[in-house]
Amino acid sequence: MQMRTITCRIESPLVSEYTWVMKVFAKYIGFNVQFVDGNEDMLIAEHGMGDIQVSHFFRMTYQSGDCHFKSYFRKELLHYTASNKPDYLSTCFYLLSYLQEYTDYHPDQYGRFPFSNSIQHHFDCIDKNLVAQYFTLLYEQTPKLKQLVSKKEHASVVFLSHDIDSAYGALAENGKWLLKHGKVGALMQLIFNHYVRTPDHLLLDKIMQIEDAYDVKSVFFWLARSGRGTRLINNADYNLSDSKVRSIQQHISEKGWVNGLHKSAGKSTMTADYNSVREFAEPVNRNHYLLTELPGTFNEIEAAGIQMDCTMGFAEAPGFRNSYGLPVRPYHFKEKREYNFIEVPLHIMDTTYRYYRKESGKEAERLIIDFLEHNPQDAVISILWHNNYFFDRTDTSWLDAYKAVLQYMHEKQIKSVLPKELLEEYL
Ligand SMILES: [Zn+2]
Numbered sequence: 001m002q003m004r005t006i007t008c009r010i011e012s013p014l015v016s017e018y019t020w021v022m023k024v025f026a027k028y029i030g031f032n033v034q035f036v037d038g039n040e041d042m043l044i045a046e047h048g049m050g051d052i053q054v055s056h057f058f059r060m061t062y063q064s065g066d067c068h069f070k071s072y073f074r075k076e077l078l079h080y081t082a083s084n085k086p087d088y089l090s091t092c093f094y095l096l097s098y099l100q101e102y103t104d105y106h107p108d109q110y111g112r113f114p115f116s117n118s119i120q121h122h123f124d125c126i127d128k129n130l131v132a133q134y135f136t137l138l139y140e141q142t143p144k145l146k147q148l149v150s151k152k153e154h155a156s157v158v159f160l161s162h163d164i165d166s167a168y169g170a171l172a173e174n175g176k177w178l179l180k181h182g183k184v185g186a187l188m189q190l191i192f193n194h195y196v197r198t199p200d201h202l203l204l205d206k207i208m209q210i211e212d213a214y215d216v217k218s219v220f221f222w223l224a225r226s227g228r229g230t231r232l233i234n235n236a237d238y239n240l241s242d243s244k245v246r247s248i249q250q251h252i253s254e255k256g257w258v259n260g261l262h263k264s265a266g267k268s269t270m271t272a273d274y275n276s277v278r279e280f281a282e283p284v285n286r287n288h289y290l291l292t293e294l295p296g297t298f299n300e301i302e303a304a305g306i307q308m309d310c311t312m313g314f315a316e317a318p319g320f321r322n323s324y325g326l327p328v329r330p331y332h333f334k335e336k337r338e339y340n341f342i343e344v345p346l347h348i349m350d351t352t353y354r355y356y357r358k359e360s361g362k363e364a365e366r367l368i369i370d371f372l373e374h375n376p377q378d379a380v381i382s383i384l385w386h387n388n389y390f391f392d393r394t395d396t397s398w399l400d401a402y403k404a405v406l407q408y409m410h411e412k413q414i415k416s417v418l419p420k421e422l423l424e425e426y427l
Contacts, residue, residue, distance in 0.1 A: 004149050005032040009040035011050070014059055016336035018044055021093040023338075024328050027426075028135045028378075029145075030152030042144055048083065051144050055081045058090040067103040069094070069119040077123040077130065077323075088138040092131045095119075095323040097331040098312070101294045110231050110265075110289050115316040126319030127371065132326070132378035154326065156372075156379040157417045158409055159344060160211070160218035161310065162387050163262050163286060167202045167238035167245065168194065169388060177394040186393060200391040202238075204248055207390055208257055214406040216416035219310075220252055220387075221262035221286050224276040229265030233289055236264070240276060249280045258418055260284035261306070265291055270300040284419045286310040286384075290346065298330055302339050307427060308419050310382060313346030316356045318371060321345055325379025327426040342426045347371070349384040350398060361397025365404045372408060380417065 006026070010018045019035055022044070026033040042051040046059070058079050061071050072079050072094055079087045079094070094100070101113045108114045120126040139151055171194045178187040193200050204220060211218055222245075223236035238245055249259050259281040263273050265288050274285070285306045287297065292311055301309050312321050322328075322345060329338040348371065353364035368383070375381060383405065389398040409416065 003030060003032050005034050006042060006145070006148055007034050007036045007040045008042045008044060009036055009038065011043060011045040011047075012054060012059060014054075014062065017062075017093055017097075017331070018054065018089060020331050020338055021089055021096060024096060025089070025092070025135050025138065028132065028152070028154075028326065029139050029149060031149045041148065042142070044089065046081075051142055052089055052138070053081050053083075053085055053087070054090050055079055055087040057082065058087060058094075067099050067101075069100045069122065073119065073123075077119060077125060078134070086134075086137070088134040092134050092138075092324075093331075095131055096328060097333070098294055098322055099333075101292075102333070107293075110233065110291060112290065112292060112315070113294075115314040118314070118321075120314075120319065120321070120323065121317075125323065126314070126317050126321075127374070128323065129320055129325040129375060129378055131322070131324035154378050155414075156325070156375050156377055156381055157415045158216070158372075159310070159380050159382045159417055159422070160216060161221060161260075161286065161382070161384050162204075162207065162218060163221045163288070163384060164201075164204075164238075164387050165223065165234075165236065165262070165288070166386075166388050167236070167242075168199050169201055169237055171199070173388065174200075174391075174393040183393075190393070198244060198248075201388050202244060202248055203391060204252065204387060207387065208252070208255055210390075210403060211257075211406065211416075214410050216406060216409065217257050217418055218416070219258040219260050219282075219284060219419065220249075221260045221284075221310075222249070222277055222281065223262045223264050223288060224273040225264035225266055225268055229288075230267065231265065233265035233291075235266065235288065246280075253280065258282055258284065260286070260310075260419070263287045263291075265289055270304040270306065274304045274306060282419055283307040284310065286346070290315050295333065298332070298339055301341055307341050307423055308344055309341055310344045310346055312343050313349065313382070315349065315352060318348045318352055318367070320347065325375060325381070327380055327422055329427070342422065344380060344382055344422055344426075346382045346384055347379075348381065350386055350389050354398070361395060361399075361401045364398070365401035368401065368405050369408050372405070372412075372414065376412075380422065
C-alpha cells in the first residue's frame with residue numbers, strides 16, 4: 001500500500017531531535033514524513049499555534065545538558081507544556097533515545113546502568129509499551145493528522161535467540177547432581193557426550209528440532225573470545241576454531257537458522273570480535289552480560305558494521321528498557337542524527353527469572369505467557385533462552401517453559417521473525 005506523505009515544519013531549536021522522533025512516530029502510524037520550511041501540513045512548535053505543541057521547559061532542560069529523568073518528569077512519566085497539555089513527542093524522545101542513561105550514575109558490578117536507577121523502575125512501568133500508547137494518543141489528539149491518514153496496526157511478533165556462553169559446561173553443571181541422585185545411566189551418557197561425541201550444550205540441533213516442530217526459527221549468538229574477560233566475567237569455554245563448533249555453525253546456517261556475534265566482555269573491540277565471526281555470522285550482535293555504556297556501545301556497534309543489535313534490556317527485570325516495543329535506529333546525540341543500525345531491544349531472558357528474581361521455571365513460564373498476552377500489538381518481543389537451559393538435567397522446568405511459550409505462540413498464531421525481516425522493515 002502506498003503510504004501518504006505528510007509535510008511538517010519544526011519551529012524549535014531541537015530540529016534534529018524532533019525530526020528523529022517524528023520519523024519513528026510516522027513509521028508507527030504509517031505515513032511518510034517530509035520536513036519543509038513553509039506550506040506544511042503540520043506545525044510542531046512551542047506556542048499554541050502548533051498542531052503538535054512541545055514544551056519550552058523540556059527544551060531548556062535538554063539544552064542545559066541535564067539528562068536525569070527527575071528533571072523532566074515529576075509526578076508521572078509524561079511531560080506537560082506550560083499550558084498543561086501533554087507533550088507526547090518530547091516524552092517519547094526522552095524514552096526512545098535512552099537519554100536517562102547519559103546521566104552520571106553508580107554502575108552495577110558489571111559497569112551497567114542499573115534497573116533500580118531507571119525511570120521505569122521509579123514509575124513502576126517496565127512492563128508498559130508506553131511510547132506506543134503515547135504515539136496513539138498523539139495521533140488521536142491531532143485532528144489534522146487524523147483527517148489525513150489512518151493508523152496502521154502492528155500485530156506483535158517474537159524474535160527468539162540463544163546466547164552460547166558455554167559449550168562444555170554441562171558436565172560440571174549436572175554431573176554431581178546425577179551422581180547424588182543415582183542416575184548412573186544419564187551420568188555415563190553425559191560423560192560420553194562430553195569427551196567423545198558432542199557435549200550436551202552443543203546439541204543445538206535439538207533446539208532447532210524443538211523450534212521446527214512449532215514452525216519458528218532463531219538466532220545463535222557466539223562469543224569470539226574465550227577465558228576470563230573484564231570485571232571477572234567469563235567469556236566462552238569454547239574456541240571458535242574448534243572443529244565441532246565450526247561444523248555446528250555451518251549446520252545452523254544450512255538449516256536456515258542464523259549465527260550472530262555475542263560480543264565478549266573484555267578489551268577486544270566490537271570490530272575485532274566481529275571480524276572473528278563474520279565468515280559465518282550475519283551482522284547481528286548481542287553483548288555478553290548485556291554490557292553497555294552509552295554512547296560508547298552504540299558508537300562501537302556502528303563502527304563495526306553491525307546492522308542489528310539486540311542488547312538493550314535490563315538483566316534484572318523483563319520488559320521495555322526504552323518503553324517501546326518496536327525496533328528503532330537509535331539517536332546519535334553528538335552528531336544529531338540516527339545511527340546506521342537498528343536496536344531490537346531484549347525483553348525476556350531466562351536468567352532474569354532464575355538468578356535475579358529467584359523464580360522457578362514454572363513461574364517464569366506463567367510470567368512470560370502473561371507478558372505475551374498483554375502485548376498482542378506493537379512489539380517485536382525478544383526472548384533469550386541460553387543453550388544450557390535446554391540441557392539442564394537437574395531442572396527440566398526451563399526447557400518446559402520454553403516449549404510452553406512456543407506452544408502459546410502457535411495457538412495464538414504469533415509469528416517468529418529473523419534479522420533479515422527486521423532489517424528490511426526497520427533499517
Ligand atoms: Zn552471554
